Amino acid sequence: MQVSIKWLKDYIDFTETPEQLADKLTMAGIPVENVVDPGEGLEKVVTGRIEKLEPHQNSDHLQICTMNVGLAENIIIVTGAQNVAEGQVVPVAMVGAHLPNGMKISKGKLRGVASNGMLCSAQELKLDLEKLPEEQKTGIFILPSDTPVGIPAKDVLGLNDVVLEFELTANRADCFSVFGLVREIAAITGNKPHFPEIKVNEDDNTKLNDIFSVEIADPDLCSRFSTRMLKNVKIGPSPEWMQQRLEGAGIRSINNVVDVTNFVMIELGHPMHAYDYDKITGKKLIARRAIEGEELHTLDDTSRKAKGEMLVIADSEKAAGLAGIMGGFETEITDTTTTVVLESADFYGPCIRRTARACGLSSEASGRFERGVDSETTIKALDRAAQLLQEMGACTVCEGIVDVYPNPKQANYVTFTPEQINNHLGTNIAKDVMLNIITSVGFDVTKDENDEITVKVPSWRNDVTCMADISEEIARLHGFDKIKSTLPNGVSMQGTQSAKQTFIDKVKASLSSQGLYETISFALTNEETFNKLNIPQDSPLRKAVPIMNPLSDEYPLVRTTLLSSIFDNLARNLARKNDDVALFEVGSVFFPKALPVTELPDEVVKIAGAITGRRNAQGWNQTNDMVDFYDAKGIIEELLANLRVTRYTVEAGTHYAMHPGKTALFKKGRDVIATVGEVHPAVLSAYGITKPVYIFELDATTVMKYMAKDFKYKALPKYPAxxxxxxxxxxxxxxxxxxxxxxxxxxxxxxxxxxxxxxxxxxxxxxxxxxxxxxxxxxxxxxxxxxxxxxxxxxxxxxxxxxxxxxxxxx
The missing domain is CATH 3.30.70.380 (Ferrodoxin-fold anticodon-binding domain)
Known part of the structure; x- marks a missing residue:
C-alpha cells in the first residue's frame, strides 16, 4: 500500500514532515517502509523559455540557446538536441543541479562557447516513459507553451509530492485505504479529519430495479452484491488531480470510469468494477461458483478454464469476470461505452486468495478482498464513484440501487474494565484516557457503568474481537515508549531435548559418520509416485492426506513413505551425473485416521536411505568396486550398534520397492525394525535409473522401543580366547x-x-x-x-x- 502526502492532506491537516509522520505511524503500529520523494534531484531544475536559437559556429550539430529562466538576465546554454525551437518551454537544469540519473551540472565550454546549464530530456528527469507520447520519449522534454518560466520543474511535472510506502500487517485491512490512514493520523495528531460529503444527484429518471437485477447464488462466497447504473457516459481522460493521486498510489491512469473505480478503491478501501451495460446478456449479474471447465475470457485478453471452487460474476449466459480479481473481456469499458453498471460487493477472502493463486493473478483488488473488506461500505463506494463521475460531467445517474444483502453483518461489541486493560498491559492508564483513545479511532461507547465499559466496534475493524484487541489499541496509541519495561515473572527451567529428538540426533550422527549425506525434502508427493514405487493398490500407503490448496498440481498429497523423497533426490543426482550417491533422510510421514480428513493425521517418523555407485572415492590408490547389498546391510548393522539395539535376527523378506530374494528384514520378535534390499527393477525403470541401487527403511518408534535403556560396562578379559x-x-x-x-x-x-x-x-x-x-x-x-x-x-x-x-x- 502506498499513498501520497497530498492525498492524505485532502482529508486532514497536519504539520508534521513526511518523515515525522512516518515515524509516528510506525510507532503506532502502522509501519511505513519507505518515504519516497518523486522529485528528488530536481531541486535546481526550473522551467525556461527558448528566446533565441542559433547554430554553433564551430559545430555542425550544436545549437546556442538564449534561455529565459525567470532571472534578471537570460542565460546561454549549448545543446545538441534537434527537437527544440524558439518559443518552447523546457526543463532547465541549472548549474549545481544533481539530476536523478546521477548527472551533475556544472559550468563549461562547448567548442568555445560557455554553457550555463542543460536542457533536460524525460530520461534525464527519470520520468515514466510509458505514460508519454512517442515524440516526448526522446530528445528534450517539451512543456506546454503556457507554462510559466522560472518555477520549479517538479511543480509542473506533478512531482512535488511525497509518497509513503506502507508495510501493513494482514489484520489491518482498514488501513489499505486513505480513509483508514486518515483515521489513524487523526488519532495520532489529535486533528479532526474532514472527509468529503458523499451525495449523489439521481438526475436520470430511469429506475434501475426496472431494467437490471442481481442474484447471489452462493452466499457463502459473496455476502453482499450492490450495483448502480450510470447513463450518458462520456469516456475520456481523468482530471489532472486524480491522475496525480492515482500515480502516487502506484496506479496508472486509463480513463475516467476506470480511474474513478481505482480512486474509490484506494480512498475507501473497497474494490469496485465497471461493466458495459449493453454487453451484459439478460441484463442480470449473478455471483456464483464457476462451472467446472467453463471458459472465461479476462481483461488481460487471456482465456482461462475455470474450476468449480472459483467464484465468478456471470450474466444470464456466461461468466463475465473472476470475482474480486479481474473482469471479463466481453463486458469491459471501451471508448464506445455509454451506459455503465458499477459493482461493489463483499467476497469471501480465502476463496479470492485461492483463485488468485491458481490463476497467477494478483491485484490491488484481490489483495484487499483477501484481507477482508467492510461489507457496510458497498453503497458508499457506489455513491462516491457516481458522485465523482457526475462532478466531471461524465454521466447521469439512474434512480435507485440494486442491493442484495441476505445476511447483514451484525455489530460486534466488546466489554472490558480499565483494571483489566491495565493488568494486561502492566500500566496505570486513567479511564478517561482510555476512552479518548478508543473513541478517536471510531469505537462507540455504548455502556459505561461501574467501570465496566462496552464499546461498539466499527464495521471496518474486523481485527478487533475481544478485550486483548482493545488493550492493543490503547497501548499503541498511548505509546509503547510510555510503557515501562519489566522483567517477566516465573520459574526458570532448563530446556532439554525429548527422547525422540535425542534419538534422531544419534541416527543422523551415525549415518553421517558412515559417509551418507543428509537430505531434507518437502513432505509432499503425488499419486504417480505410488505407482513408481510399486505400491499395491490396496496398500494403506496410498491413502494419503490431500492438500486443499496445493502449491502446484505436482504435489497435491502429503507423503506416506519417506522413499518417495529418497528416490526423487536420488534420480535428481543421477540425472546430473553424480553417479556415486549415498544419502539418507529422517522425516515424518502422515497417515489419516479416515478420509476425508476430520481430525489430525498420525505423524510417524521414518528413516530411509539409498546408496549406489563406487564403494570408495575415486583415486589412484582406491579400487573401483561397486557397493552391493552387504554395504547397505552393514550400514544398518552399524546404526543399530550405535543405538544399542542387539540380539536381533536377519531373515529374508519382501518389500514393495525391493527386489524379490534380495531383501532382508531386521527383526526383534515379530517387529520389523529395519528393511534392507536391492531396488526392484520396475522401480528403477520408473525413475529412469539404469544401475543397481540399495535402500533401507526404518521406523523410529520401533527402533526406540528396542534401544537398551540400562547397560553395564565390564573390564577387558584377563584370559585368552x-x-x-x-x-x-x-x-x-x-x-x-x-x-x-x-x-x-x-x-x-x-x-x-x-x-x-x-x-x-x-x-x-x-x-x-x-x-x-x-x-x-x-x-x-x-x-x-x-x-x-x-x-x-x-x-x-x-x-x-x-x-x-x-x-x-x-x-
Missing part, C-alpha cells in the same frame, strides 16, 4: 542365522562369538546342499579354557545341528 572352526553341509534353504541360534543355545556361556567365514556351493557339494563354515570363539572371565572343557561344548553343538538341521560335518 580359544577358537574352533566347524564346516558343515546343510540344505540350501537353511538360514545361517538359525544355525547360529542353535549353536548359542547348545554351547553354554563360554561361547562368546560366532563368525560365518565361508559359504560354498559347487561341484564338491551335492545338489541341494551348501557348505557353511563358522569360527567359534570360547572365552572365560575366570580361567584359561582347556580342550577338555571346550570339546563337550563342541559335541553338544554338533549333536544339536545334526538333530535340528540334518547337518553333516565336513573334514
Amino acid at each position: 580359544t577358537s574352533r572352526d566347524l564346516a558343515m553341509l546343510v540344505d540350501v534353504d537353511v538360514n545361517a542365522a538359525d544355525i547360529e541360534k542353535a549353536m548359542t543355545k547348545a554351547a553354554g556361556q563360554n561361547l562368546t562369538q560366532i563368525t560365518l567365514f565361508d559359504v560354498y556351493t559347487g561341484k564338491q557339494v551335492e545338489e541341494g546342499k551348501k557348505s557353511l563354515a563358522f569360527s567359534l570363539t570360547f572365552q572365560s572371565n575366570d580361567k584359561t579354557l582347556t580342550d577338555a572343557e571346550i570339546d563337550p561344548a563342541i559335541e553338544k553343538i554338533v549333536a544339536k545341528l545334526q538333530k535340528d538341521f540334518n547337518a553333516n560335518l565336513r573334514g
Whole structure:
C-alpha cells in the first residue's frame, strides 16, 4: 500500500514532515517502509523559455540557446538536441543541479562557447516513459507553451509530492485505504479529519430495479452484491488531480470510469468494477461458483478454464469476470461505452486468495478482498464513484440501487474494565484516557457503568474481537515508549531435548559418520509416485492426506513413505551425473485416521536411505568396486550398534520397492525394525535409473522401543580366547542365522562369538546342499579354557545341528 502526502492532506491537516509522520505511524503500529520523494534531484531544475536559437559556429550539430529562466538576465546554454525551437518551454537544469540519473551540472565550454546549464530530456528527469507520447520519449522534454518560466520543474511535472510506502500487517485491512490512514493520523495528531460529503444527484429518471437485477447464488462466497447504473457516459481522460493521486498510489491512469473505480478503491478501501451495460446478456449479474471447465475470457485478453471452487460474476449466459480479481473481456469499458453498471460487493477472502493463486493473478483488488473488506461500505463506494463521475460531467445517474444483502453483518461489541486493560498491559492508564483513545479511532461507547465499559466496534475493524484487541489499541496509541519495561515473572527451567529428538540426533550422527549425506525434502508427493514405487493398490500407503490448496498440481498429497523423497533426490543426482550417491533422510510421514480428513493425521517418523555407485572415492590408490547389498546391510548393522539395539535376527523378506530374494528384514520378535534390499527393477525403470541401487527403511518408534535403556560396562578379559572352526553341509534353504541360534543355545556361556567365514556351493557339494563354515570363539572371565572343557561344548553343538538341521560335518 502506498499513498501520497497530498492525498492524505485532502482529508486532514497536519504539520508534521513526511518523515515525522512516518515515524509516528510506525510507532503506532502502522509501519511505513519507505518515504519516497518523486522529485528528488530536481531541486535546481526550473522551467525556461527558448528566446533565441542559433547554430554553433564551430559545430555542425550544436545549437546556442538564449534561455529565459525567470532571472534578471537570460542565460546561454549549448545543446545538441534537434527537437527544440524558439518559443518552447523546457526543463532547465541549472548549474549545481544533481539530476536523478546521477548527472551533475556544472559550468563549461562547448567548442568555445560557455554553457550555463542543460536542457533536460524525460530520461534525464527519470520520468515514466510509458505514460508519454512517442515524440516526448526522446530528445528534450517539451512543456506546454503556457507554462510559466522560472518555477520549479517538479511543480509542473506533478512531482512535488511525497509518497509513503506502507508495510501493513494482514489484520489491518482498514488501513489499505486513505480513509483508514486518515483515521489513524487523526488519532495520532489529535486533528479532526474532514472527509468529503458523499451525495449523489439521481438526475436520470430511469429506475434501475426496472431494467437490471442481481442474484447471489452462493452466499457463502459473496455476502453482499450492490450495483448502480450510470447513463450518458462520456469516456475520456481523468482530471489532472486524480491522475496525480492515482500515480502516487502506484496506479496508472486509463480513463475516467476506470480511474474513478481505482480512486474509490484506494480512498475507501473497497474494490469496485465497471461493466458495459449493453454487453451484459439478460441484463442480470449473478455471483456464483464457476462451472467446472467453463471458459472465461479476462481483461488481460487471456482465456482461462475455470474450476468449480472459483467464484465468478456471470450474466444470464456466461461468466463475465473472476470475482474480486479481474473482469471479463466481453463486458469491459471501451471508448464506445455509454451506459455503465458499477459493482461493489463483499467476497469471501480465502476463496479470492485461492483463485488468485491458481490463476497467477494478483491485484490491488484481490489483495484487499483477501484481507477482508467492510461489507457496510458497498453503497458508499457506489455513491462516491457516481458522485465523482457526475462532478466531471461524465454521466447521469439512474434512480435507485440494486442491493442484495441476505445476511447483514451484525455489530460486534466488546466489554472490558480499565483494571483489566491495565493488568494486561502492566500500566496505570486513567479511564478517561482510555476512552479518548478508543473513541478517536471510531469505537462507540455504548455502556459505561461501574467501570465496566462496552464499546461498539466499527464495521471496518474486523481485527478487533475481544478485550486483548482493545488493550492493543490503547497501548499503541498511548505509546509503547510510555510503557515501562519489566522483567517477566516465573520459574526458570532448563530446556532439554525429548527422547525422540535425542534419538534422531544419534541416527543422523551415525549415518553421517558412515559417509551418507543428509537430505531434507518437502513432505509432499503425488499419486504417480505410488505407482513408481510399486505400491499395491490396496496398500494403506496410498491413502494419503490431500492438500486443499496445493502449491502446484505436482504435489497435491502429503507423503506416506519417506522413499518417495529418497528416490526423487536420488534420480535428481543421477540425472546430473553424480553417479556415486549415498544419502539418507529422517522425516515424518502422515497417515489419516479416515478420509476425508476430520481430525489430525498420525505423524510417524521414518528413516530411509539409498546408496549406489563406487564403494570408495575415486583415486589412484582406491579400487573401483561397486557397493552391493552387504554395504547397505552393514550400514544398518552399524546404526543399530550405535543405538544399542542387539540380539536381533536377519531373515529374508519382501518389500514393495525391493527386489524379490534380495531383501532382508531386521527383526526383534515379530517387529520389523529395519528393511534392507536391492531396488526392484520396475522401480528403477520408473525413475529412469539404469544401475543397481540399495535402500533401507526404518521406523523410529520401533527402533526406540528396542534401544537398551540400562547397560553395564565390564573390564577387558584377563584370559585368552580359544577358537574352533566347524564346516558343515546343510540344505540350501537353511538360514545361517538359525544355525547360529542353535549353536548359542547348545554351547553354554563360554561361547562368546560366532563368525560365518565361508559359504560354498559347487561341484564338491551335492545338489541341494551348501557348505557353511563358522569360527567359534570360547572365552572365560575366570580361567584359561582347556580342550577338555571346550570339546563337550563342541559335541553338544554338533549333536544339536545334526538333530535340528540334518547337518553333516565336513573334514
